[in-house]
Amino acid sequence: MSEFHEARLPARLAFGCTGGIERRTEVVGLASGFERRTSSWSQARRRYLIATAARPLDEIAELTAFFEARGGRLAGFRFRDPADFKSCPPSAQPSASDQPLGVGDGARKAFQLVKAYGTVARTIAKPVAGTVKVAVAGVAAPFTVDTTTGVVTLATAPAVGAAVTAGFEFDTPVRFDLDRLDVTLEGFAAGRVTACALVEVRV
Template sequence: MSAFHETRLPLRLAFGGTSGIERRTEVVGLASGFERRSSPWAQGRRRYLIGTASRSLDEAAELVAFFEARRGRLHGFRFRDPADFKSCAPSAAPAPADQALGTGDGTRTLFQLVKRYGAGEEAVVRTIAKPQAGTVRVAVAGVEQAAGAFAVDVASGLVSLAA
């Protein structure tokens, strides 16, 4: 049985839920009065809460059926976070140069889709896997590439340039 189901939670069922990023931070008080802070997690974990209180009985039943088919948390599924599903701000239109994937060397043709939060050394870089087919736009040296000039593996998020 697969650990991931290639089905998307319908957006209308996800709408109205709450979300946030969870980070585990351990704070140890030192004898000197200072603190040592560390995180065992390299990335924040997204957490979503989709309630049934303001839904019709039919929608609540559909939501329960969706999660039962996933066996609760046993199987992952596609989910479009309404607040973080673009390479740009939620109110902007995505552009092919929104997120830098890497610097070419004339030989390298594979690049991982990523999204950066923040800038400089403080930026957090999140790997993007399972992008929605047909939605990725790519630029090389600031010039948008035509569909045949690259391919996207929708399972891994790897972008492969033809040249």
């Protein structure tokens, strides 16, 4: 498995970022005029561009140090997607009923955090410490969570048929998508980083 650091890119270094969701779909045109479309990925991947605005040289230096510590594209790290970092809408606060994790069978205690987008379930592997809430059949339950994998372990196995739900904040695991960081001096105390791209990684 590739190297991953649990460090989070400071939010101020990503202020003004752009980004979104990428999917890979193969489209084949048929002689009849119809199309055959297939998806190569079961999960989408996110991409971002950060540090595109002029900013103080101290922040440029901080980003440079973060880039060096990750070895460019070598190591992954945590990134807070400003548009998608909660189990609920961005304006709301996470609650233990936000996302279904599974149903009890009387023996299973471990459940993976996920976030549903319609019928698509996204694995959440990097929850933010201290933000996770879990309920069993609508009642808050004692648990532990591994913030490096997103696996929740309940103190007691839920009863057969009991719904397990959770709410949380989370980071997106990413890496730099370049091994070179170019800086342009914009003034005596300001600079600009050219096209600093991030891409989501599987962990």
